[in-house]
Amino acid sequence: MQPKHIVFMALAVGLATVAAFAAARAQDAPNGDAASGKRIYLADRCFTCHGRSGQGGAYNGPTPILAHTALPFDAFKGQIRNPINDMPAYSNAELSDKDLADIYAFVQSLPGPGSPKDFPILNN
Amino acid sequence: MPKGRTTNEASRRNFLKAAGLAGAAAAGAVTPPVAADAFPAAPQPRPKATLPGPRQIAAETMAPADDPVNQSSSGGDYMVDVLKSLGVEYMAINCASSYRGLHEAVINHGGNKPEIITCVHEDIAAHIAQGYAKMDGKPIAVACHGVVGLQHATMGIYNTWCDRVPALIFGGNILEADKRMPGAEWVHSGVDIGQLVREFTKWDDQPASLTHFGESLVRGYRIATTPPMGPVFIALDQELQENPIRDPERLRIPKYEPVIPPQGDAAALAEAAKMLVEAKNPLIICDRVARTPAGMANLVELAETLQCGVIDNYGRMNFPSRHPLNQSFRRALIGQADVILAIEMNDLWGTLTHFRDRIVRTSHPATKPGTKIISLGVHDLFQKSNYQDFGRWQDVDLDIAGDGETSLPVLTEAVRRLVDDGRKAAFAARGEKFAKAHLAMIEQSKIDATIGWDNSPITTARMCAEVYNQIKDEDWSVVGSSIRLSWMHKLWDFKKPHQWNGVSGGSGVGYNLPASIGAALANKKHGRFTLAFGGDGDFMFSPGALWTAAHHKIPILYIVHNNRAYHQEYMYLVAMAARHGRNIETMDIGTTIKDPNIDYATVARGLGAHGEGPITDPKDLAPALSRAITAVKAGGPAVVDVVADPR
Numbered sequence: 001m002q003p004k005h006i007v008f009m010a011l012a013v014g015l016a017t018v019a020a021f022a023a024a025r026a027q028d029a030p031n032g033d034a035a036s037g038k039r040i041y042l043a044d045r046c047f048t049c050h051g052r053s054g055q056g057g058a059y060n061g062p063t064p065i066l067a068h069t070a071l072p073f074d075a076f077k078g079q080i081r082n083p084i085n086d087m088p089a090y091s092n093a094e095l096s097d098k099d100l101a102d103i104y105a106f107v108q109s110l111p112g113p114g115s116p117k118d119f120p121i122l123n124n
Numbered sequence: 125m126p127k128g129r130t131t132n133e134a135s136r137r138n139f140l141k142a143a144g145l146a147g148a149a150a151a152g153a154v155t156p157p158v159a160a161d162a163f164p165a166a167p168q169p170r171p172k173a174t175l176p177g178p179r180q181i182a183a184e185t186m187a188p189a190d191d192p193v194n195q196s197s198s199g200g201d202y203m204v205d206v207l208k209s210l211g212v213e214y215m216a217i218n219c220a221s222s223y224r225g226l227h228e229a230v231i232n233h234g235g236n237k238p239e240i241i242t243c244v245h246e247d248i249a250a251h252i253a254q255g256y257a258k259m260d261g262k263p264i265a266v267a268c269h270g271v272v273g274l275q276h277a278t279m280g281i282y283n284t285w286c287d288r289v290p291a292l293i294f295g296g297n298i299l300e301a302d303k304r305m306p307g308a309e310w311v312h313s314g315v316d317i318g319q320l321v322r323e324f325t326k327w328d329d330q331p332a333s334l335t336h337f338g339e340s341l342v343r344g345y346r347i348a349t350t351p352p353m354g355p356v357f358i359a360l361d362q363e364l365q366e367n368p369i370r371d372p373e374r375l376r377i378p379k380y381e382p383v384i385p386p387q388g389d390a391a392a393l394a395e396a397a398k399m400l401v402e403a404k405n406p407l408i409i410c411d412r413v414a415r416t417p418a419g420m421a422n423l424v425e426l427a428e429t430l431q432c433g434v435i436d437n438y439g440r441m442n443f444p445s446r447h448p449l450n451q452s453f454r455r456a457l458i459g460q461a462d463v464i465l466a467i468e469m470n471d472l473w474g475t476l477t478h479f480r481d482r483i484v485r486t487s488h489p490a491t492k493p494g495t496k497i498i499s500l501g502v503h504d505l506f507q508k509s510n511y512q513d514f515g516r517w518q519d520v521d522l523d524i525a526g527d528g529e530t531s532l533p534v535l536t537e538a539v540r541r542l543v544d545d546g547r548k549a550a551f552a553a554r555g556e557k558f559a560k561a562h563l564a565m566i567e568q569s570k571i572d573a574t575i576g577w578d579n580s581p582i583t584t585a586r587m588c589a590e591v592y593n594q595i596k597d598e599d600w601s602v603v604g605s606s607i608r609l610s611w612m613h614k615l616w617d618f619k620k621p622h623q624w625n626g627v628s629g630g631s632g633v634g635y636n637l638p639a640s641i642g643a644a645l646a647n648k649k650h651g652r653f654t655l656a657f658g659g660d661g662d663f664m665f666s667p668g669a670l671w672t673a674a675h676h677k678i679p680i681l682y683i684v685h686n687n688r689a690y691h692q693e694y695m696y697l698v699a700m701a702a703r704h705g706r707n708i709e710t711m712d713i714g715t716t717i718k719d720p721n722i723d724y725a726t727v728a729r730g731l732g733a734h735g736e737g738p739i740t741d742p743k744d745l746a747p748a749l750s751r752a753i754t755a756v757k758a759g760g761p762a763v764v765d766v767v768a769d770p771r
Contacts, residue, residue, distance in 0.1 A: 043708075043709050044708050044709065045694075045695075045698045045708055045709075045711060047769075047770070048691065048694055048695045048698055048770055049695055049770075049771075051575075051576065051583065051769050051770070051771065052576070052579065052581065052769055053575055053576025053579045053583060053769070054575065054576070055572070055575035055576045055583055055585070055769070056572070056575075056771075057608075057769070057770060057771030058608035058610070058771045059695050059699075060479075060481050062610075063771075065572060065575065067575050067576070085480065086480060086481045086482065086699075088698065088699040088702035088703055089702065089703075090702055091705055093705055094702065094705055094708070110575075110576075111575070111576075112575065113571045113572060113574045113575050114571075114574040114575075114577070115571075115574070116567070116570035116571060116573070116574060118574075119570075119573075119574055119577065119589075121589050121590065121592075121593040122570045122573055122574070122589055122615070123570070124589075124592055124593055124596050124615075124617075
């Protein structure tokens with residue numbers, strides 16, 4: 001199998017996972033400490049690629065929005081432990097499962113996008 | 125008959141006589157043994173160093189018999205006349221003795237035409253020329269001080285080269301060693317100073333006479349402005365600039381006639397048209413297409429005739445941002461296309477490939493198997509070897525050498541001839557899908573832009589939205605951007621040829637501030653409102669450019685996207701630490717610009733510009749921008765320091 005097929009399959013599996021488990025993400029996620037997660041998110045420089053508000057950004061290419069993410073915890077953890085694309089992998093020694101749960105709680109606590117109608121200057 | 129000549133002729137006769145006798149003797153002699161030939165019995169006299177005689181000492185130490193203290197003309201005057209004949213409007217300089225002759229001639233003979241743009245560093249001068257030429261379409265001159273000033277200018281020249289932009293770079297020099305004053309003139313001179321920039325200029329020369337200079341400058345101008353465009357370098361001998369014109373009756377200004385840009389072969393363009401028309405999902409990708417205001421219109425016409433998507437890499441103002449066929453933020457279309465037309469792409473492979481920056485670097489095509497690729501451009505017409513600004517090899521199916529902008533009308537006409545009514549309907553349906561996808565992209569961008577709207581540091585989406593809200597009704601021209609700032613092209617209505625002019629070319633930091641000021645200089649005569657975003661790291665490479673803008677009253681609104689870091693490098697260092705499983709928290713060492721934080725507004729004020737900031741609360745941004753815009757409209761530069769999120 002060519003590498004791109006592997007990537008496409010991984011993406012397809014990822015998207016299917018998101019669709020299937022989005023509604024149940026809160027139930028599936030371990031209890032995390034959002035305040036601790038915020039500290040780790042900033043200290044371990046997650047914000048450098050994903051923004052302090054979880055609004056996404058750019059590394060070698062666009063980086064995804066994390067604020068109030070629809071990604072289930074398992075997919076979130078999977079991307080951190082064994083990421084696709086150019087994101088660096090973070091082992092358990094760098095970020096424990098507890099740390100990941102805290103970060104997940106933090107990004108879940110971030111306000112997601114609003115309606116552009118409420119932001120007049122976005123409609124110029 | 126003069127006595128000396130008799131003596132010389134007698135000497136010559138004696139020399140010939142001696143040579144003839146020697147030859148006759150050699151012809152009749154028996155060949156001597158080799159050993160005897162190798163060790164002649166009597167050593168041959170060797171030339172000896174001789175002490176200078178009294179006449180030579182006098183010539184070098186005493187005033188010459190004819191020692192004028194005034195002159196009525198200079199080579200510099202002629203140089204100015206040639207520059208003016210080419211319509212060169214400005215010469216950006218950091219003043220220096222090695223071109224003092226030209227400098228004085230520009231002011232007093234030329235009436236400060238080309239107008240001197242005073243710069244505090246040659247890198248600023250070169251980048252101003254780059255930004256100016258991209259906006260105006262014509263090159264200006266840059267004068268550098270011998271080998272030292274030229275070395276300062278090299279980064280700007282390199283960016284100009286990579287960006288395919290014309291510029292006339294001069295370097296003062298003193299060729300004749302016995303004319304150099306002791307000290308600086310020696311260490312500032314070179315045998316071949318063009319060698320310093322030869323690998324990233326299209327052409328260079330060291331004229332040895334004024335006639336030679338005239339031809340060199342006109343030739344250099346023509347070479348620089350013929351696609352693929354680029355900078356040229358001409359060394360200016362100091363004696364040539366300063367000394368009186370000896371034979372004015374022999375001097376003339378060579379005639380300049382612009383070269384008709386090379387158009388792609390008509391048969392090849394017809395073949396390209398056939399492939400595009402017959403394709404199910406054709407796609408156009410482009411980078412530096414629009415050289416003139418006609419370029420964007422030409423590309424729009426082709427895209428509309430085909431009703432195909434366009435992906436713009438933003439090397440120039442190629443395609444309107446809100447055109448329904450603009451699919452620049454839908455790169456997945458590359459994987460769906462069956463025919464791709466790539467126009468003026470410098471790194472085609474990079475655009476058509478997914479590359480993974482991992483421990484083991486891998487890549488795979490972004491295109492699907494069997495996709496036909498047509499390349500149209502001038503990139504292969506002129507390349508050099510050392511600097512790798514051409515990207516990795518990309519297989520293509522039809523490679524057409526020709527200027528994109530010039531070739532587009534011919535290609536469009538060939539496409540039009542092949543589009544019958546049945547195809548028109550199918551194309552229209554295709555266009556409808558692109559239009560819907562384009563609107564969806566804009567809507568999604570607006571939704572994404574709301575995240576973190578009121579947070580501090582300010583999000584880049586909020587920063588861009590606040591700026592656009594205040595300049596949208598001006599005849600605006602945005603001429604600079606911080607790295608990977610995409611909100612402008614997602615949300616702003618770019619529709620005029622002067623509303624964007626690309627990026628650095630060589631990705632050499634330090635481009636953005638001075639090149640933006642160069643573009644603002646070009647915009648000034650049109651009364652356009654010039655603005656630019658730029659990173660804080662870039663700003664600090666050459667903040668002195670602001671003084672030039674203040675001094676010459678060049679209006680520009682400059683927004684410092686202040687993330688207090690060399691942020692791309694910061695992210696790379698985090699990735700390196702994560703790869704090793706080592707401490708990430710220390711990766712701000714050497715990558716951030718803090719402790720102390722730089723106060724860019726104060727720096728700006730110190731250089732004569734209006735300064736606002738640092739703005740940390742998004743609520744303070746609109747009033748600060750309003751004050752800065754008022755200052756710009758008063759005719760000068762204004763800086764707004766926005767403490768913003770990284771990307």
